[in-house]
Amino acid sequence: MRTKSEHDLERHLTIEDLAERMQVPVLTVYRWNSARTGPRYFKAGRHCRYKLTDVIAWENANYADGAA
Numbered sequence: 001m002r003t004k005s006e007h008d009l010e011r012h013l014t015i016e017d018l019a020e021r022m023q024v025p026v027l028t029v030y031r032w033n034s035a036r037t038g039p040r041y042f043k044a045g046r047h048c049r050y051k052l053t054d055v056i057a058w059e060n061a062n063y064a065d066g067a068a
Contacts (some may be wrong), residue, residue, distance in 0.1 A: 010051070010052070010053075011051075011052050012049040012050060012051055012052070013049065013050040013051075013052060013055060014047070014048075014049065014050075015029045015030065015048055017050075018038075018039070018050050018055065021055070033048060038058065039054050039055045039057075039058035039059075040054040040058070041054075
């Protein structure tokens, strides 16, 4: 039996969900998709969906280390 946290990690976000999570406009998420710079996603028909674990991995990979 899966725990609630395991189930939460398997959930899929919409473009609107991702925009809200990242506190950016929806248009920014569309631009990330177009430029292939955002988190990995899959198409469900004409809809984009983001696996939460992929979003978290993308967030972790994009932390700035402060060295410029």
